[in-house]
Amino acid sequence: MTALPAILSIIIFFGSLALIFSEKINRSIVAIAGSVLMIGVGTLFNFYSEEAAIEAIDFNTLGLLMGMMILVAMLEPTGFFEYLAVLAARASEGKPMRLFILLGSITTVLSMFLDNVTTVVLIAPVTILISEILGVSALPYLVTEALLSNTGGVATLVGDPPNVLIGSAAGLSFNDFLIYSLPIVLVSWAGALFLLRFLFKKELSKRPRRSKAVMKLNPAETLNHPETARKILIVLGGAILFFFVHHLLHIEPSFVALSAAAIALMWVQPDIHEVLNKVEWSVLLFFGSLFVMVGGLEHAGVLEMVVRLFDNVNGIPPVLFGVFVIWIVAALSAVVDNVPITIALIPVIKGLGETGMDIGPLWWALAFGAGFGGSGTIIGSSANIIVATLSEKTRTPITSALWLKRGMPVMLVTCTIASVLFAIFYRWL
Amino acid sequence: MNVTSCMKHHVVSITPDTTIHEAATIFVKKHIGLLPVVDKENKPIGVIGMRDLLKLELPDFVNFVVDVDFVHDFGAVEDTRPPARTLNKKVKSLMRPVITVEEDAGLLRAYALMLQQNLHDIPVVSKDGKLIGIASRVDVGVAILSTWSKVE
Numbered sequence: 001m002t003a004l005p006a007i008l009s010i011i012i013f014f015g016s017l018a019l020i021f022s023e024k025i026n027r028s029i030v031a032i033a034g035s036v037l038m039i040g041v042g043t044l045f046n047f048y049s050e051e052a053a054i055e056a057i058d059f060n061t062l063g064l065l066m067g068m069m070i071l072v073a074m075l076e077p078t079g080f081f082e083y084l085a086v087l088a089a090r091a092s093e094g095k096p097m098r099l100f101i102l103l104g105s106i107t108t109v110l111s112m113f114l115d116n117v118t119t120v121v122l123i124a125p126v127t128i129l130i131s132e133i134l135g136v137s138a139l140p141y142l143v144t145e146a147l148l149s150n151t152g153g154v155a156t157l158v159g160d161p162p163n164v165l166i167g168s169a170a171g172l173s174f175n176d177f178l179i180y181s182l183p184i185v186l187v188s189w190a191g192a193l194f195l196l197r198f199l200f201k202k203e204l205s206k207r208p209r210r211s212k213a214v215m216k217l218n219p220a221e222t223l224n225h226p227e228t229a230r231k232i233l234i235v236l237g238g239a240i241l242f243f244f245v246h247h248l249l250h251i252e253p254s255f256v257a258l259s260a261a262a263i264a265l266m267w268v269q270p271d272i273h274e275v276l277n278k279v280e281w282s283v284l285l286f287f288g289s290l291f292v293m294v295g296g297l298e299h300a301g302v303l304e305m306v307v308r309l310f311d312n313v314n315g316i317p318p319v320l321f322g323v324f325v326i327w328i329v330a331a332l333s334a335v336v337d338n339v340p341i342t343i344a345l346i347p348v349i350k351g352l353g354e355t356g357m358d359i360g361p362l363w364w365a366l367a368f369g370a371g372f373g374g375s376g377t378i379i380g381s382s383a384n385i386i387v388a389t390l391s392e393k394t395r396t397p398i399t400s401a402l403w404l405k406r407g408m409p410v411m412l413v414t415c416t417i418a419s420v421l422f423a424i425f426y427r428w429l
Numbered sequence: 430m431n432v433t434s435c436m437k438h439h440v441v442s443i444t445p446d447t448t449i450h451e452a453a454t455i456f457v458k459k460h461i462g463l464l465p466v467v468d469k470e471n472k473p474i475g476v477i478g479m480r481d482l483l484k485l486e487l488p489d490f491v492n493f494v495v496d497v498d499f500v501h502d503f504g505a506v507e508d509t510r511p512p513a514r515t516l517n518k519k520v521k522s523l524m525r526p527v528i529t530v531e532e533d534a535g536l537l538r539a540y541a542l543m544l545q546q547n548l549h550d551i552p553v554v555s556k557d558g559k560l561i562g563i564a565s566r567v568d569v570g571v572a573i574l575s576t577w578s579k580v581e
Contacts, residue, residue, distance in 0.1 A: 082494070082499075086499065124493075125490065125493035125494050126490075126494065128489055128490045128493055128494075129488075129490035129493070129494050129497075129500065132488045132489060132490050132504075132505065132506050133488075133500065133502065133503055133504030133505055133506055134504060134505060135504065135505025135506075135509070136505075138489075208505070209504075209505040210502075210504035210505040212502075212504070213502040213503070213504025213505065214504070216500075216501040216502035217499060217500060217501065217502075218499045218501060219499075221498055221499035222499045224496070390493070393489070393492060393493075394489040395489060
């Protein structure tokens, strides 16, 4: 009798995923329809209910994402991102290799604290500007920014949606990420940067036609609202400080992010409609709906079945199993969105924990796989898609073939470095 | 008063097979801003404006960065020319749909059309659709304002 709910929920979940990946219908629309269907069918066949669905939603994740989105929405129009890029351009004195490393580093640091998509959306236009006035191709810089933001985002709790999900589900604190994830990500990041320098050697060794032009960019003029920028940066800095100690104060990261958003809103008092327009509600709805759908799978006993499948592999050494998780998740993330993968795998890992397996390291394996895997293809992460879409409106569009040649090696190298370090430090993870 | 009273009767026009390069030469020589593209029967089938050609030279970043005030030196972009393969393309690959007025159109109708469609010049056609003239915003505007002198 338990088979029917399982079959029904699998059909609904994978049917929705297939529709999402076909890109025929917007992913948020599919997710909302799928979650409603899951609740309806679940109620009818007695395996799921509205109450259970509400419980399945991880409001901690949604709150953290929403709080950060509001802060970024307020920071965006101040011109702060252009300011940083212009500073980088001037510091590079128009030397491509130096510009490459500076822009890459800025993007990485920003994406460690802000959403990757936002970071890339804001840095990419100025990157096109800088390369055009220098007279060099923007392509190496754009591709590198997306790849490094994918890589750097894995380092912190708030850097990447999968991390937010994993942190919330596994009860990992901001500092846990700094202690366990950051060092491994730093080495992987350095590997990625070194590799990209090599892959783009030809483009980067070309001398720009007008390297002096960047020195005439005026950073001060990029800041449209310096006072607002200062206020939001203070609040953001305060939020990051509280992230460091949130577990000591027994408050959730979402509370920190939402408090910061509230303080910034009170302090700046912007046009609230403009700010809320920039918050990506469709993303939040997508997350919420996925939680509801995966909750249905869980209640139908599907995830338990998956856990039992893994029971048979209990014979293989746990380190090897962890490395296997990194690569499987990475391969999946390269071709599909890493958010549904992460949301679906979290209960599976929890289930494995209940069988007595040490799942501490597996959370990191999941984070590395989901984060680094996205670099592999042009559709692997939202940052990649953003950069590619933007470049389509320029004279030198990024093709998916080019992405495979530049991004796939980065994915392989970062995953390899992460696997090796994961294996070496396994017993401390 | 209708639009024929203020339009220029001598219209410079081109055929769809004119190259972009040739069109640019005509803009320079005639010092004009809009070239109607006509078929064999002198019926307008599109237009090409000076701004359509200038767009080929404009850097990509202008489309992405809202405020370019802080860019004091456009650097390499200042002396980048469109590649020869672009200039040798025919204008039919670049032309836009034409918006015309008929010869009996009133001045205000012509002006409102230009305002709403953001046109600086509007080709005027005869009843059977043939190009017979072209009027600029200044032509139409001045013709309208000149009627004010009769207001007591």
